[in-house]
Amino acid sequence: MAEKEKNPDLPEDDVLTMPPEGEPPHDEEEQAKEELDEGPELEVHQDKEFIQQVLSAVKENNQDQAVDLVEDLHAADIADLLEVMSSPQRVGFIELLGERLDPDVLIEVEGAAQDDLYEHMPNEQIADAVTELETDDAVYVLGELDDEDREEVLRSLAADDRVAIEESLSYPEESAGRLMSRDLVAVPQFWTVGQTIDYLRSENEDIPDDFYDIFVVDPSHKPVGTVPLSRVMRTHRPVTIGEIMDDDPTLVDVTADQEEVAYQFSKYHLISAGVVDQSQRLVGVVTVDDVVEVIGDEAQEDILALAGVSEESGVNENFLEVTKDRFTWLFVNLGTAILASVVIGLFDATIEQMVALAVLMPIVASMGGNAGTQTMTVAVRAIATKDLSSTNALRVVNRELAAAAVNGFALAVFSGLVAWIWFGNAGLGLLFAIAMLVNMVVAGLSGVLVPLGLNKAGADPAIASSVFVTTITDVVGFFAFLGLAALFLL
Template sequence: MGQDQNMPDDTDIVPDDEQLGQEEAYEVPQTDVHLSREFVQALQRALKDEDETLILEMLEELHAADVADILETLSSQQRRKLIELGSKGFDPEVLSEVEGEAQDDLYEHMPNDLIADAVTELDTDDAVYVIEELGDEDREEVLRALASDDRVAIEESLSYPEDSAGRLMQRDLVSVPEFWTVGQTIDYLRSENSNIPEDFYDIFVVDPGHRVVGTVPLSRVMSSKRAQTIISIMNDDPHIVDASAEQEEVAYQFTKYHLISTAVVDSAKRLVGVITVDDVVDVIEESAEADILALAGVREESGLNESFIEIVKGRFTWLFINLGTAILASVVIGLFEATIEQMVALAVLMPIVASMGGNAGTQTMTVAVRAIATKELNASNAVRILNRELMAALLNGGILALLSGLVAMIWFKSVLLGSVFAAALIVNMFFAGLSGLLIPMTLHKLDIDPAIASSVFVTTITDVIGFFAFLGLAAIFLF
């Protein structure tokens, strides 16, 4: 891990397989090795025999992400044994790739001196991610083991809010003054003392106050004549994000403006880092995963690699809330107990009304939550979108009511019952579309994540209105 690149001084889980031979050399497959049954069996056997040499040999050719997958696949006991015997052969990036319970085991059982060595090799953003996940004592010990420049860079990044651009950015970048020529820039990049990043896309052009005045794609530098000045070939309207900006906002800007990288500046508008598209892909993936889990009332941390207790804790809250809403729907049914007793057909048809409304509400809610997340839905177009959703709900409701009403008439030989059933379905579909849009928008306005809370409210409304409309209409027109 390095610091900001400054311009030169003068510019200021499977069972063991008995058929596997213990002494047999294992050839690492080139693709999907972490999914290979044979490979995992061989690794488990090596762990059982505590064959450190074989373990290191097997892990040597693996990508860091594959090693992380293996750690997440093994049982806790096998994982700890692998960390004990093979951690000194881990690629440093394994520390930033592993997740869940496997991450806890890795950080707890891997010696801090090895973690410090790995952190030194990582990009600043990955190093910050590892450090912030450590316990307080381990974090202090690892930071003390780092070189002073690395420690300062990480501590500065940690000073920014969690999930901000300052935490996401890399400090390794290339910046040059605007009066340089292309030739000077190329010579600087090729010089042994430049200490440029391993991979980069843009060169940032800065003024004497280290404020960004432009950017130059590396390809443009390589295709321009040496005598040309950097200012003559730079983009003079660079895209810049504040270090305190939320990561999801940064990801939105990358998506909207098709960025490859962007400069990150502090409160004084000085260049402090760079965010590249590979970092943003992770944010987009994590955000999408979190929204999907939230829609089901599951915490983001409740993955397959979490412990049993964490899974139970993460899911119980919303299950308990759902229990309360289900009781509310049952109370509505209880109000019409006498009506149901007079006609059993009502009990048969009730779940259909509630289910259709719930599905319709979930469809609208899912579209609304996504539109809010991508900023496609806002105050300026809310009325138009609401009208569209209500018209769609009424049309779908009308078609489905006609079909299901005819079925109910034929099934129970009652035109009036079929009509009541169809009318209740239209009413519930209308309110499903209304609540599916208005509830996420209202929650977003109240600074409550609509992905987490919307489904409970939408389901409750569609159940309550569905039961009330159907049983209420039945009580009025059938008895």
């Protein structure tokens, strides 16, 4: 048999060996992975039988059974399990598992389940869990605790861990400083690949378990480049890191908003990015797994905000929190609805003389509201992703105006004919069509101008746009239709 060709890019003293054909690997790590893969694969929040078994163990205070049921579950699945339980069931489950509860559950659980977990889990146990978590996860957990509990947990930590976490907590919420991990690999550019590999293989506790890029720093610990781990493994040992590094690394400021960080990752297709402080020194790293979560959270936040609700209105929250969260926005909408009714009241005599107006005017307002919502949703999302800004605002406004005019004209012709045939009045059909066209055009313009204006004023377009756009389309729709009717039909 011919000898297999060697890869010239692989170092000769770093040979990768494979087991003989037909012989499976038997090392402990592979065996552990196989055992893990044999664990239950299920969506626990959808498996009624499994949930009933867990609840039965909780009711009977059977610790052994509860532990056996969940010991092979991923932390995210245990979090799902907590979230579908009632509050008393959660408390019993938490107390039953005790110290056997996976620390990662602390960062996976959300909403009311998170409140119950943090409240009933002893601070000593939280402190032990925090020491097992990565820095960014530890910061998240401590950031969710009450001030008194946070101080108690911090006092229980080792001095170096406490200093690092306190510094991260000093940064603004939802900033890169809160999102970053301090566990990273940084080497000088004069090191060789061989030195770097030997360093990575050492038993240095500062080396993270998982990482993607190696940061290259100067003597003042300022980043001057990055090297993908794969490139290091494919390069000969004598080559210096400076020769193979990318000398234009993407860096984010420690105070940058996490949404801006997510935008950078999406735009430049990053796996990780270094985080620098005001003096441009490397202080941490943000990785793609954290950013994926941010993107999901931000998208969810925008969707909920467009409907006037927050994350406190989730399906697992208690009704008092949901009621309080929704009431404020509903009260605001009541005010705008009254404003629209005031406009109708100005033309009450006109409506009394022609009942057909009362039948048709909701159609004008409804069509305008739907058209405005369509445009507004696209605009808000485009602003969030930075696809819409002052540089291209005029072009987008012109596009929306043209689209609204064309759609408005087509719908106006159709609806005008329907009104004419329905009520046998050509004049009513014509005025109905004109009002429809006017409101559709106004809806298209307001749907893009309102979010742009709010963003320019420093307000969140996702939160405030819907109430303004709906009010504008209702008021303009009623005023246009009833005003035209008062002038030309009566």
